[in-house]
Amino acid sequence: MKKKGGLLHEIRCSVPAYICVLPTIIVLFVFLYIPFFNAFRISLYNYKGFGEMTDFVGLANYIKTWNDPRFWMAWSHTIRLIVVDLVVSLSIAFFFAYQLFKGIRGKKFFNTVLFIPYLISMVVVGCIWKTIYDPNIGPLNQILDMVGLGNLATAWLSNQGTAMNAIIVTWVWRIIPFNLLIMYANLMTLPKDYLEAAAIDGAGTWQKIRYIILPYMVPTFVTLGVLSITNDLRCFDLIHVMTAGGPGGASEVLSTYIYQKAFAQNRFGQSSAASIIMMVIMLTLTVVMNLIKKKAGERNE
Amino acid sequence: MNKSVKKKTIGAVLFIIVLIYALISLYPLIWVVLQSFKTEQEFLKSIWTLPSSLYLENFATAFKEAKISVYLLNTLKNTAATVVVDILFLTLAAFAFSKLYFKFKKAFWYMILINMLIPTAIILIPMYIQVNKMGINNTLAAIVFPYYQGLAPMGLILLKNYMDNIPNELMEAAKIDGCSLPRILVSIMVPLVKPMMVTVAILAGMGAWNEYLWALVSLTDQTKYVLSIGISLIQSQTNIFGYTSVFAALTISASFFVILYLCAQKTFVRAICEGAVKG
Numbered sequence: 001m002k003k004k005g006g007l008l009h010e011i012r013c014s015v016p017a018y019i020c021v022l023p024t025i026i027v028l029f030v031f032l033y034i035p036f037f038n039a040f041r042i043s044l045y046n047y048k049g050f051g052e053m054t055d056f057v058g059l060a061n062y063i064k065t066w067n068d069p070r071f072w073m074a075w076s077h078t079i080r081l082i083v084v085d086l087v088v089s090l091s092i093a094f095f096f097a098y099q100l101f102k103g104i105r106g107k108k109f110f111n112t113v114l115f116i117p118y119l120i121s122m123v124v125v126g127c128i129w130k131t132i133y134d135p136n137i138g139p140l141n142q143i144l145d146m147v148g149l150g151n152l153a154t155a156w157l158s159n160q161g162t163a164m165n166a167i168i169v170t171w172v173w174r175i176i177p178f179n180l181l182i183m184y185a186n187l188m189t190l191p192k193d194y195l196e197a198a199a200i201d202g203a204g205t206w207q208k209i210r211y212i213i214l215p216y217m218v219p220t221f222v223t224l225g226v227l228s229i230t231n232d233l234r235c236f237d238l239i240h241v242m243t244a245g246g247p248g249g250a251s252e253v254l255s256t257y258i259y260q261k262a263f264a265q266n267r268f269g270q271s272s273a274a275s276i277i278m279m280v281i282m283l284t285l286t287v288v289m290n291l292i293k294k295k296a297g298e299r300n301e
Numbered sequence: 302m303n304k305s306v307k308k309k310t311i312g313a314v315l316f317i318i319v320l321i322y323a324l325i326s327l328y329p330l331i332w333v334v335l336q337s338f339k340t341e342q343e344f345l346k347s348i349w350t351l352p353s354s355l356y357l358e359n360f361a362t363a364f365k366e367a368k369i370s371v372y373l374l375n376t377l378k379n380t381a382a383t384v385v386v387d388i389l390f391l392t393l394a395a396f397a398f399s400k401l402y403f404k405f406k407k408a409f410w411y412m413i414l415i416n417m418l419i420p421t422a423i424i425l426i427p428m429y430i431q432v433n434k435m436g437i438n439n440t441l442a443a444i445v446f447p448y449y450q451g452l453a454p455m456g457l458i459l460l461k462n463y464m465d466n467i468p469n470e471l472m473e474a475a476k477i478d479g480c481s482l483p484r485i486l487v488s489i490m491v492p493l494v495k496p497m498m499v500t501v502a503i504l505a506g507m508g509a510w511n512e513y514l515w516a517l518v519s520l521t522d523q524t525k526y527v528l529s530i531g532i533s534l535i536q537s538q539t540n541i542f543g544y545t546s547v548f549a550a551l552t553i554s555a556s557f558f559v560i561l562y563l564c565a566q567k568t569f570v571r572a573i574c575e576g577a578v579k580g
Contacts, residue, residue: 007404014403016482020393021409024453027390031428031450032416038427049430092322099319104312110323112566117326118573119558121511123529127536127551128333137544139332139348177326178573185574223578234421237513241533255514258422263518268426275423283418 043272049262061273070249071274074257077164081171081253082232086225089172093179094217098209100180101187111184118177126241129170133157133242157243160250167242167251171235179224186220187213222296226289233282254278330555337548344545359549363535367542369550371524372531376510379527382441383448383509384502387456390449391501392494395460396486400472416454421514429518439522447519448509456501459579463497464490503572507558528554 043062046055065071096114100107117125132140133156141153156166190213198208236255239245245256252260258278262271336344337359338352364370397403398410428447437443467490475485491498513529520526526534535542535550542550562569 010404014401017397017401017403017406020397020401021403023390024394024413024457025409027446027449028413028416028453030431031447032419032424035424035427035431036419038431039423042427042430049426096319096322099315104319105316110319112563114323114326115570116330116559116562119562120330120555121513121529121558123511123513123533124551124555127532127547128329128555130536131333131544131548132329137345137348142348173326178577181570182574182577185570220578227577237511237529240513240517241536255422258425259514259518262426268430272423272426275420275425279420279423282420286418 039272039276042269043276045269047268048266049268057269061269062277064270065274065277070252071257071277073249074252074254077251078233078235078253080164081168081235082229084168085172085175085228085232089176089179089228090221090224092172093176093183096176097180097183097187098213100184115177115181117174118181120174122174122237123241125170125174126238129166129173130157130242133166158247160247163243163247163251167239170242171238174238175228175231179228182224183217183220186217190216218296222293226293229285229289233278333548333555334552336545337552339545341543341545356545359543359546360553362542362546363550363553367531367535367538367546367550368526369528369531369535369553372526372528373553375525376528379441379444379448380506380509382445383452384505386445386449387452387505388498388502391453391456391460392486392491392498394453395457395464395494396490398457399461399464399467400469400490401482413457414454416450421451425514425518428515432519438519439525443519444516447515448505448512452505452508455576456505459501459575460494460497462579463494467493497575499568500572500575503569504576510557 042053044056044058045053046057046061047053100111100114104110120128132138135141135153135155135158138156140156141150144150144153154162156162194212194216195208198212203211234255235253236259239251239253239256240259243251245252245260254274258271258275261267261274332348335352336348338354338356339350340356340358343350343353343356394413398406403409432438432443471489472485475489480489511529512527513533516527516530520530532550532554535547539547
């Protein structure tokens with residue numbers, strides 16, 4: 001059947017499958033491929049978002065973005081978010097995942113409730129934490145007052161020095177439960193006899209973690225690391241709700257920068273150019289990360 | 302003897318640390334829920350007291366004046382439509398990729414998966430312009446299909462991998478018995494793939510329910526607003542509705558998935574793990 005009828009025959013045999021794939025392909029055409037190619041076109045024009053595109057400016061939007069200190073500020077904030085996320089949230093999550101795995105009083109209860117923050121959307125989390133940081137009615141300043149640290153109290157989100165860090169704290173608070181859950185699920189698949197054998201050999205807690213648990217979990221750490229980076233790069237909701245990138249760009253990240261350029265300043269061309277530069281850098285990162293992932297996978301097999 | 306005392310102390314200390322972490326995790330949420338049952342005066346007097354009575358007026362304000370009921374309904378509609386489209390289209394596509402022969406299979410596969418490499422930010426502006434040009438802004442289609450586009454790759458991978466594990470012989474046997482392809486899909490495949498369909502539906506549902514950026518950009522008609530935009534709008538209007546009503550609105554929007562999770566914890570946890578590890 002394969003070679004007899006040639007291409008036409010093969011395509012005729014494929015019709016049922018094509019019908020199955022067609023709805024998805026049509027949606028992707030209209031809502032992905034066409035917009036994607038238009039993004040490149042828009043980035044070459046000075047475009048305000050309505051009417052025909054006539055003001056062709058070539059690469060001027062790219063040059064403007066490249067020379068905009070705010071764009072690089074947004075990058076530095078995004079990178080800070082990624083670094084804190086990878087170091088702090090993964091290690092805290094591992095600590096608690098290990099405690100739950102080892103067994104603790106009320107384990108079932110903790111297992112259930114510790115995951116709850118992750119079920120609340122970023123927008124609602126942002127609204128809640130905006131209230132917590134509020135200088136007038138917010139609990140945080142009042143707690144600081146109560147424990148005698150009242151001089152630290154500040155308008156956390158409208159102070160240039162604290163805005164980004166306050167957001168990062170909220171972000172980590174919401175993402176730890178997810179990392180914890182995945183790590184815990186992974187720990188539960190660890191064959192029990194590994195640890196028993198180690199215990200017989202007289203290994204202490206540290207040695208067990210260092211030589212058995214951590215090596216076993218490398219693939220999970222890599223997966224979570226890649227997921228964290230992808231999510232951090234897309235971070236928008238939380239920041240838009242809490243500070244909208246302010247004050248004065250102090251908490252601007254890539255996606256809020258792109259959003260502001262287009263929908264607050266009506267510079268659609270420049271915004272598209274920024275998003276394309278961002279994509280190129282992200283693609284490079286993705287390739288690198290996948291290479292690391294492959295390496296880690298090979299080493300583990 | 303000494304060793305066991307030391308061990309017990311360490312155990313107690315660790316337990317307290319976990320307890321403190323649980324408190325930090327949950328107290329902000331509990332605090333919001335508690336405030337939503339207070340009167341405005343009670344709240345302004347002290348933010349630490351428990352509500353003196355179960356004051357439900359805030360919820361009424363949130364539902365009626367702050368229009369949470371409208372946003373909730375819109376969100377439910379969008380989410381339900383997205384989940385239906387997602388499951389329908391993806392089951393069809395996954396069936397084709399897993400069990401059917403077709404020319405240019407690889408090319409089609411990568412055509413769909415390439416999506417994962419394109420950040421949402423890049424298609425946001427052209428999609429916004431295009432939706433306006435097509436005249437479908439503020440319609441269900443302008444929400445559901447962009448959402449589906451974003452959700453498709455992960456769901457497709459999950460469903461296809463799951464179907465790959467179903468032996469081909471099952472399908473061959475049915476074919477010999479004269480079963481047509483649509484019937485094979487509906488009465489053999491779907492029942493077997495159901496667990497994974499639930500997973501994909503949960504992931505799509507959470508994605509659609511929480512989505513913010515595209516809704517913010519594309520919805521201009523306030524009667525079509527969804528919870529995510531509605532709640533950030535309400536939050537900025539504490540001067541109109543009062544703090545405690547805003548807390549009631551937050552409580553309502555936060556509780557949906559928490560309640561679902563508490564009802565079906567195992568299903569949820571499985572879905573999220575599968576989404577993270579295999580997707």
